[in-house]
Amino acid sequence: MNGWGELDRFLHTDPRDVGCEEAMAMLHVYVELVAQDAGAEQRYPGIAAHLRACGPCSDDYEGLLAAICDPSDGGDEGPRIGPLS
Amino acid sequence: MATPHRSSSAAPAARASLDAESGEWLRALRGSRAERQAAIERLHALLLRIARNEVNRRGARLSVTGPELDDLAHQAADDALLAITAKIDDFRGESRFTTWAYKFVILEVSAKIGRHFWRDPGVRLEAEDWERLPDRLGFDPAKESEWRDLLAALRRAVEEELTERQRRIFVALVLTGVPLDALAIEMESNRNAIYKTLFDARRKLRAVLTANGYLNDDISRRP
Ligand SMILES: [Zn+2]
Numbered sequence: 001m002n003g004w005g006e007l008d009r010f011l012h013t014d015p016r017d018v019g020c021e022e023a024m025a026m027l028h029v030y031v032e033l034v035a036q037d038a039g040a041e042q043r044y045p046g047i048a049a050h051l052r053a054c055g056p057c058s059d060d061y062e063g064l065l066a067a068i069c070d071p072s073d074g075g076d077e078g079p080r081i082g083p084l085s
Numbered sequence: 086m087a088t089p090h091r092s093s094s095a096a097p098a099a100r101a102s103l104d105a106e107s108g109e110w111l112r113a114l115r116g117s118r119a120e121r122q123a124a125i126e127r128l129h130a131l132l133l134r135i136a137r138n139e140v141n142r143r144g145a146r147l148s149v150t151g152p153e154l155d156d157l158a159h160q161a162a163d164d165a166l167l168a169i170t171a172k173i174d175d176f177r178g179e180s181r182f183t184t185w186a187y188k189f190v191i192l193e194v195s196a197k198i199g200r201h202f203w204r205d206p207g208v209r210l211e212a213e214d215w216e217r218l219p220d221r222l223g224f225d226p227a228k229e230s231e232w233r234d235l236l237a238a239l240r241r242a243v244e245e246e247l248t249e250r251q252r253r254i255f256v257a258l259v260l261t262g263v264p265l266d267a268l269a270i271e272m273e274s275n276r277n278a279i280y281k282t283l284f285d286a287r288r289k290l291r292a293v294l295t296a297n298g299y300l301n302d303d304i305s306r307r308p
Contacts, residue, residue, distance in 0.1 A: 003224030003232055007239070008300055010222075010259075011291035013284055020277040028180040028188045054280055056195065056265050063142060063191040067135045068184050 014053065018046035023057050031064045107182035114173060125166065131183065132169075132190045133162040139194045149201060157197050165190035199266025214260050215240055235299045242293040251286040254279055 023030075023046075030047050033040035041048040051058045103111070113124035136158035144154055168189050176185050215236070224232045243255055254272075257263040258279075263271070269279045294300045 003219060003222040004235070004300075006222045007235070008291075011287045011294070011300070013288045013291070017284065019284075020275075020280045024188075024192065028184045032180045032184055053284075054265075056199075056276060057280075059143070060191050060195050063139045063194070064184070064188055066138065066142060067187040067191065068181075070135075070138065 014049035016046045016049040017053060018050050020050070020054060020057050023047045023050040023054070024060065027057075027061060027064060031061060031068060034065060035068055103178045104181060107178065110182040110186075111173070111176070114170065125170070128169070128186065129162060129166050132165050132186065133158060135187050136161040136165070136190050136194055139191055140198075143194070143198060147198060147201070149198075157194070157201070161190055161193035161197055165193045168193075195266060199264060199270055202264055202267035203270065218260065235294070238294060238297055238299050239290065242290050246289055246293055247286050251282055251289070254282050255286050255290075258283060 026044065026047060030040050030044050032038075033043060051061050102108070110124065110128075113120045114128075115121070116124070137155065140149075140154045140158045140161075147154075149157065165186070169186050176182060179185075219226070219229075219232065219236060224236075243252060247255060254268065257268050257271075258265060265279055265283075266276055268274075269276050272279070291300060295302045
């Protein structure tokens with residue numbers, strides 16, 4: 001990515017972006033939909049838009065996704081990581 | 086960020102019943118003293134494991150090392166456990182109980198790392214540094230004639246178009262490289278409010294650069 005694209009990407013804002021508070025409030029629901037490949041982005045486009053733009057929330061999202069996909073968790077769902085974008 | 090996306094169609098379908106494992110967690114955590122104690126110990130062990138994995142996952146990017154990382158994981162697990170037991174009635178079964186609980190510990194790790202930023206004696210805040218921006222954005226120094234005007238226009242827009250608060254936040258996050266959570270602590274604010282201010286600043290800067298012909302107003306160029 002060259003500088004123009006990088007700057008353009010950084011300055012681009014998505015009007016659907018719900019912000020940190022809303023995204024974190026539903027993160028546990030969103031992350032399960034992702035892990036089950038069950039249309040998280042379609043159901044929560046505003047959270048998906050936020051996670052694309054917000055570093056700290058995206059970091060928390062990655063952490064929670066890793067936590068629920070941890071094979072040593074012993075859950076009955078098994079680790080399934082859905083596409084992120 | 087005008088309209089929070091919270092239409093009823095986006096709401097998760099209410100679960101007819103909890104999955105068995107989540108139901109068992111709730112029952113035990115609200116059970117007899119002995120049941121509750123055993124469940125709390127089991128939950129704490131899970132939270133501690135998640136916290137350790139999380140600090141290790143993030144550790145490479147931090148200036149925190151071994152024992153300190155483990156201490157941070159312990160504190161995050163302890164605080165998450167307190168929050169979970171205090172808020173257990175807020176759990177509505179929209180996810181598995183453990184997913185809901187793990188969110189607390191992930192957010193605790195995040196918050197503690199944000200606070201840690203200012204305790205690190207090695208942290209040096211560079212002055213507002215426009216000289217490093219081309220490099221950070223990946224502009225080719227050999228082609229400076231192509232981007233010099235764009236960055237000059239950006240700087241002018243930051244200095245003339247942003248509010249004082251927008252400018253302060255833009256400079257700290259983009260030019261000085263302060264992590265957003267650390268800046269929120271420094272400004273006695275929160276992640277959401279800082280993000281919202283930066284969001285408005287980004288939108289304003291993009292509009293100015295687009296109006297002046299430096300960027301295309303082309304929605305298809307979205308990532
Ligand atoms: Zn965020």
